Amino acid sequence: MKKSNRQLQKVQTKETLLNKAYQLFSSQGIMNTRMSDIAQAAGVSHGTVFAHFQTQEMLITEVIETYGEKIARRTHEAAGTCEHMEELLAAHLAGIGEFEPFYARLVIENRLLPPEARDVWVSIQSAISFHFSQVAQREIGSGQSIDLPLYFLFNTWVGLVHYYLVNGDLFAPEGNVVGRYGDTLVDHYMKMIRRDGGKGGEKE
Amino acid sequence: MKKSNRQLQKVQTKETLLNKAYQLFSSQGIMNTRMSDIAQAAGVSHGTVFAHFQTQEMLITEVIETYGEKIARRTHEAAGTCEHMEELLAAHLAGIGEFEPFYARLVIENRLLPPEARDVWVSIQSAISFHFSQVAQREIGSGQSIDLPLYFLFNTWVGLVHYYLVNGDLFAPEGNVVGRYGDTLVDHYMKMIRRDGGKGGEKE
Amino acid sequence: MKKSNRQLQKVQTKETLLNKAYQLFSSQGIMNTRMSDIAQAAGVSHGTVFAHFQTQEMLITEVIETYGEKIARRTHEAAGTCEHMEELLAAHLAGIGEFEPFYARLVIENRLLPPEARDVWVSIQSAISFHFSQVAQREIGSGQSIDLPLYFLFNTWVGLVHYYLVNGDLFAPEGNVVGRYGDTLVDHYMKMIRRDGGKGGEKE
Amino acid sequence: MKKSNRQLQKVQTKETLLNKAYQLFSSQGIMNTRMSDIAQAAGVSHGTVFAHFQTQEMLITEVIETYGEKIARRTHEAAGTCEHMEELLAAHLAGIGEFEPFYARLVIENRLLPPEARDVWVSIQSAISFHFSQVAQREIGSGQSIDLPLYFLFNTWVGLVHYYLVNGDLFAPEGNVVGRYGDTLVDHYMKMIRRDGGKGGEKE
DNA sequence: GATGAATGAGGCTTCATTCAT
DNA sequence: CATGAATGAAGCCTCATTCAT
Numbered sequence: 066m067k068k069s070n071r072q073l074q075k076v077q078t079k080e081t082l083l084n085k086a087y088q089l090f091s092s093q094g095i096m097n098t099r100m101s102d103i104a105q106a107a108g109v110s111h112g113t114v115f116a117h118f119q120t121q122e123m124l125i126t127e128v129i130e131t132y133g134e135k136i137a138r139r140t141h142e143a144a145g146t147c148e149h150m151e152e153l154l155a156a157h158l159a160g161i162g163e164f165e166p167f168y169a170r171l172v173i174e175n176r177l178l179p180p181e182a183r184d185v186w187v188s189i190q191s192a193i194s195f196h197f198s199q200v201a202q203r204e205i206g207s208g209q210s211i212d213l214p215l216y217f218l219f220n221t222w223v224g225l226v227h228y229y230l231v232n233g234d235l236f237a238p239e240g241n242v243v244g245r246y247g248d249t250l251v252d253h254y255m256k257m258i259r260r261d262g263g264k265g266g267e268k269e
Numbered sequence: 270m271k272k273s274n275r276q277l278q279k280v281q282t283k284e285t286l287l288n289k290a291y292q293l294f295s296s297q298g299i300m301n302t303r304m305s306d307i308a309q310a311a312g313v314s315h316g317t318v319f320a321h322f323q324t325q326e327m328l329i330t331e332v333i334e335t336y337g338e339k340i341a342r343r344t345h346e347a348a349g350t351c352e353h354m355e356e357l358l359a360a361h362l363a364g365i366g367e368f369e370p371f372y373a374r375l376v377i378e379n380r381l382l383p384p385e386a387r388d389v390w391v392s393i394q395s396a397i398s399f400h401f402s403q404v405a406q407r408e409i410g411s412g413q414s415i416d417l418p419l420y421f422l423f424n425t426w427v428g429l430v431h432y433y434l435v436n437g438d439l440f441a442p443e444g445n446v447v448g449r450y451g452d453t454l455v456d457h458y459m460k461m462i463r464r465d466g467g468k469g470g471e472k473e
Numbered sequence: 474m475k476k477s478n479r480q481l482q483k484v485q486t487k488e489t490l491l492n493k494a495y496q497l498f499s500s501q502g503i504m505n506t507r508m509s510d511i512a513q514a515a516g517v518s519h520g521t522v523f524a525h526f527q528t529q530e531m532l533i534t535e536v537i538e539t540y541g542e543k544i545a546r547r548t549h550e551a552a553g554t555c556e557h558m559e560e561l562l563a564a565h566l567a568g569i570g571e572f573e574p575f576y577a578r579l580v581i582e583n584r585l586l587p588p589e590a591r592d593v594w595v596s597i598q599s600a601i602s603f604h605f606s607q608v609a610q611r612e613i614g615s616g617q618s619i620d621l622p623l624y625f626l627f628n629t630w631v632g633l634v635h636y637y638l639v640n641g642d643l644f645a646p647e648g649n650v651v652g653r654y655g656d657t658l659v660d661h662y663m664k665m666i667r668r669d670g671g672k673g674g675e676k677e
Numbered sequence: 678m679k680k681s682n683r684q685l686q687k688v689q690t691k692e693t694l695l696n697k698a699y700q701l702f703s704s705q706g707i708m709n710t711r712m713s714d715i716a717q718a719a720g721v722s723h724g725t726v727f728a729h730f731q732t733q734e735m736l737i738t739e740v741i742e743t744y745g746e747k748i749a750r751r752t753h754e755a756a757g758t759c760e761h762m763e764e765l766l767a768a769h770l771a772g773i774g775e776f777e778p779f780y781a782r783l784v785i786e787n788r789l790l791p792p793e794a795r796d797v798w799v800s801i802q803s804a805i806s807f808h809f810s811q812v813a814q815r816e817i818g819s820g821q822s823i824d825l826p827l828y829f830l831f832n833t834w835v836g837l838v839h840y841y842l843v844n845g846d847l848f849a850p851e852g853n854v855v856g857r858y859g860d861t862l863v864d865h866y867m868k869m870i871r872r873d874g875g876k877g878g879e880k881e
Numbered sequence: 882g883a884t885g886a887a888t889g890a891g892g893c894t895t896c897a898t899t900c901a902t
Numbered sequence: 903c904a905t906g907a908a909t910g911a912a913g914c915c916t917c918a919t920t921c922a923t
Contacts, residue, residue, distance in 0.1 A: 070902070074902095074907070075906080075907060078907075078908085094381075096381075099891085099892060099893085100892075100893065100894090101892080101893090109907095109908070109909085110908065110909045110910060111893095111894095111909085111910070112894090112895085112896085112908070112909055112910060112911095113907075113908055113909070115893090115894065115895075116906095116907065116908070116909090117907095119894095120893085120894080121892095121893070121894090173379070173380045173381070174381070175377070175435060176377045176378075176435060176438070177298075177300075177377070177378070177381070187439070211460065211461060213457050213460060213461065214457070217453075217457045220429060220432055220433070221425060221428075221429050221458075221461070223432060224425075224428035224429040224430075224431065224432030224433075225424060225425050225428040225429070226428075227428065227431075227432060227435075228424055228427060228428030228431060228432075229424070229428075231379060231380060231431075234380075235391070249421075253417050253418070253421045253425075254425075256415065256417060257415060257417065257425070257461055257462065258461065278882090279882075282882095282883090303916090303917065303918085304917075304918060304919085305917075305918090308885095313883075313884085314883065314884045314885055315884080315885060315886095315919095316883070316884050316885055316886095316919090316920085316921085317882085317883055317884070317885095319918090319919070319920080320882060320883065320884090324918080324919085325917095325918065325919090482903090483903080486903095486904090502789075504789075507895090507896065507897085508896075508897060508898085509896075509897090512906095517904075517905085518904065518905045518906055519898095519905080519906060519907095520898090520899085520900090520904070520905050520906055520907095521903085521904055521905070521906095523897085523898070523899080524903065524904065524905090528897080528898085529896095529897065529898090581787070581788045581789070582788075582789070583785070583843060584785045584843060584846070585706075585708075585785070585786070585789070595847070619868065619869060621865050621868060621869065622865070625861075625865045628837060628840055628841070629833060629836075629837050629865075629866075629869070631840060632833075632836035632837040632838075632839065632840030632841075633832060633833050633836040633837070634836075635836065635839075635840060635843075636832055636835060636836030636839060636840075637832070637836075639787060639788060639839075642788070643799070657829075661825050661826070661829045662833075664823065664825060665823060665825060665833070665869055665870065666869065682923075686886070686923095687885080687886060690886075690887085711912085711913060711914085712913080712914065712915085713913080713914095721886095721887070721888085722887065722888045722889060723888085723889070723915095724887070724888055724889060724890095724915090724916085724917085725886075725887055725888070727914090727915065727916075728885095728886065728887070728888090729886095731915095732914085732915080733913095733914070733915090
């Protein structure tokens with residue numbers, strides 16, 4: 066059990082580092098966070114960070130992998146049982162909502178992240194896209210949704226959500242965009258893609 | 270009149286600096302461009318940049334103001350005579366298209382720019398929003414468009430366009446997102462907000 | 474006898490460390506080899522190295538002592554039965570040849586090594602010098618060799634050999650200087666110190 | 678003349694840096710000297726060093742180029758008028774002697790220097806080799822010198838000199854190997870390569 | 882006003898060594 | 903003893919900004 070203890074210790078330290086990095090990334094931005102900030106936040110020495118992550122890029126990438134996976138999983142779970150688009154979108158937002166500050170940072174700094182980190186990000190989006198497309202396909206097939214390319218419907222939705230997140234400081238300075246606008250976004254989006262959308266515009 | 274000459278010279282130097290900065294920002298990113306890069310590109314000394322702009326932030330802000338204003342004006346002009354939403358969206362994209370590399374950078378680095386730059390950015394968006402809302406209002410009133418909040422329709426459109434620009438490296442590695450996808454985006458978006466949208470998907 | 478086992482184990486671990494260090498020193502250089510490289514190569518933990526050698530300097534010194542002694546012994550053996558200078562020089566080179574990569578490193582990094590290591594180095598050279606001087610003395614006495622101070626003859630020979638080793642990357646990129654040039658060096662050197670040397674250059 | 682002043686200033690700073698680096702390299706070794714040591718010795722800030730030399734490697738290379746060229750030139754000049762080998766060797770040593778501490782460092786750290794620096798070093802040696810070969814060729818032709826390959830004669834001489842320099846701490850702790858042994862080395866070497874060398878070994 | 886050399890704070894990374902288990 | 907996680911001093915390099923000319 067001695068070994069077990071040491072190993073546990075190491076795993077814990079690494080987890081602490083990942084978690085503190087995640088917190089700092091969420092609050093002050095990813096590229097704005099220095100390695101030494103993370104060390105300090107985790108209560109370890111500067112060098113320790115490098116004992117766990119070879120380079121800053123690798124740390125960033127691993128944080129994104131770790132928490133991105135959580136976000137994707139959360140969405141995946143929620144999406145698994147979804148019958149209708151409304152539910153899926155709500156699940157998507159719920160998945161994001163749990164990690165909103167971090168996710169928003171990912172959206173904001175997207176193109177400035179190390180390439181590997183970007184790959185991770187893209188694969189997260191792909192997972193979501195997959196679920197979305199399945200449901201959308203079904204809804205289009207059943208005539209519930211307007212017939213537009215799946216990728217377009219997806220991009221519209223994601224673009225909308227990301228737009229709110231990127232401009233979160235304007236929309237929700239308290240930092241809870243999803244909580245504040247989530248339902249409305251789903252509602253409006255659904256109205257937009259429903260075949261009978263736009264009741265207010267009744268043909269006379 | 271000698272002074273006049275000097276002043277002219279000064280104005281020209283400043284304009285050169287702004288223009289070279291704009292070019293560099295477009296090609297290599299805003300925060301990736303060093304002050305000395307700009308000086309070199311403009312053929313002046315490193316220190317001269319600081320004679321015209323007190324700080325890097327101020328230079329960035331001023332570039333964004335200058336060229337943002339052009340983008341907004343261009344869009345404004347194009348939008349001014351638009352009767353229908355299609356035309357407006359096309360005009361919007363045309364306005365962006367002329368400055369795509371720079372505009373894309375603005376979208377990508379948006380939140381990492383100096384706060385004052387953000388204000389400029391917001392005002393660009395406002396100009397567009399104004400036109401958009403006018404036309405959208407009319408179309409909703411006439412029953413051509415689905416009845417959703419104007420801000421939502423606008424955010425959806427802008428979110429969509431920005432999503433394509435941010436991911437321009439994936440969508441159009443050659444760097445011409447608007448040219449490649451512009452028409453499609455307008456088409457699909459219009460189908461989505463038309464009251465009779467999605468007819469093509471009608472079952473039997 | 475349990476202790477004996479333990480001690481045996483300990484001795485073996487240390488030997489492994491010395492040997493792996495020797496190998497790494499030979500292939501990548503002495504000062505370029507990290508303590509952790511050695512630990513890894515020996516299949517022990519990083520800390521274990523420090524259980525056997527208090528400091529890096531002491532490890533280096535001990536490796537040089539151990540293998541330097543082997544080189545010296547080998548040369549001593551080969552030199553022991555030499556009647557003539559040719560044989561001695563060949564023996565010297567043979568002794569080096571067995572350990573060329575390591576010996577070359579010693580020559581290359583010589584003055585950058587810990588002081589104690591230098592002492593070892595000097596004593597290796599002394600062993601060779603002793604044999605050399607004996608044979609040289611005899612040959613000078615018998616008129617076979619030119620009459621120059623023994624130390625000069627020795628330094629000339631060693632300087633020559635070391636010059637080839639230090640520049641081994643230029644002379645023999647495959648890393649076998651002794652094999653490639655050994656015979657030639659002996660031949661030429663002998664011609665140089667023979668009283669009748671240079672006959673081949675006689676005019677008319 | 679204003680420009681002249683500034684330019685002069687810059688050139689002077691760079692020269693100071695090169696010179697201080699040269700001194701530090703001479704006294705404490707090349708790879709042991711930190712960039713900040715040089716800055717401090719030159720009385721400028723740390724960053725200034727990097728304003729003049731892009732990287733540490735480039736600084737090292739440039740110091741070696743600058744002072745290596747001086748050494749080579751000195752030898753070249755002295756060698757230009759040499760009729761006999763004795764004079765050439767003396768000139769070679771004189772060239773080295775002026776810069777002995779630095780030259781010795783070059784010999785000692787040779788293989789540990791950045792590749793470009795090594796190239797410079799090799800080209801210095803080539804210049805010397807050229808002169809040597811010319812004179813040696815002539816002397817062999819006239820039957821004054823033993824007939825051995827030019828490269829061997831050269832390598833023997835250089836190997837000998839470098840051997841004394843590398844072991845300067847043993848031969849001449851006060852740091853003046855050339856002054857102390859130069860004449861003897863030339864004498865003995867000449868005796869060795871003279872056709873009539875080794876009088877002491879008179880044929881009976 | 883223009884110049885450009887100098888500044889120096891800021892940040893990443895390496896690795897010998899220690900020490901609790 | 904062995905282990906290996908943690909330490910922290912050391913060193914390289916960048917670049918916005920200043921200021922004497």
